């Protein structure tokens with residue numbers, strides 16, 4: 001486990017004794033070994049069994065209630081939230097080499113001279129090599145820093161792409177999966193490609209973007225026609241949009257709709273079963289839009 005010794009030192013520096021660990025679902029197969037390692041090093045560990053999708057989800061009150069003195073947040077970086085307890089972030093950056101795929105698939109970027117680069121936290125170490133390769137092969141590369149690292153985006157923050165969109169012909173996301181590059185594609189008017197280090201290919205997000213926009217247009221029209229609306233909010237520290245929800249409730253009520261605010265920790269289908277609303281409006285994680293209208 002890369003970096004675990006550095007994390008152990010950071011925990012010691014912050015005088016941690018009882019650690020509450022939050023981690024993404026992808027780490028489930030490894031998390032018990034991580035806990036055992038830290039326990040052998042003298043820490044007491046409590047593993048959170050609630051899913052954690054981002055640093056927006058900070059369980060400091062829960063950890064405190066369980067008598068823990070430090071949170072170890074794995075797979076995320078500081079979101080700037082105030083906490084009742086010290087937090088050690090283990091970014092869990094991955095060693096990947098996207099250059100062989102980039103070489104192989106470079107022809108797909110041929111029509112584009114100016115390229116905006118973005119990535120997600122786990123892949124920030126690969127950015128320099130990608131930038132160098134593109135520049136050596138005649139491209140002009142633009143990268144903006146808004147979060148902790150150059151080009152870093154979140155599912156709910158693609159500002160580093162938005163601010164450079166007028167300068168570039170297309171965007172290239174370095175990473176894996178469609179979640180992050182689709183977030184860029186729906187916010188910018190330029191083509192977005194993913195250099196996917198797991199699929200070993202470069203692909204365009206255009207068709208996913210079109211599907212998303214069609215769905216969104218349909219949902220927006222459903223909202224116009226709805227008589228009853230449920231607004232979903234979360235009490236998670238970094239996802240609490242209750243004031244915006246109250247404002248939206250008032251606006252919709254002024255249009256004659258019946259509106260109820262529904263608060264969650266984690267949304268699951270069975271929690272919504274039996275509730276009769278014409279439509280639900282998501283005001284939790286803005287990317288939870290597959291099930292509900294934005």
Ligand code: SF4
Nearest residue numbers: 053054056155156285
């Ligand atoms: S609000 Fe959603 S997209 Fe943003 S950091 Fe949290 S989980 Fe990720």
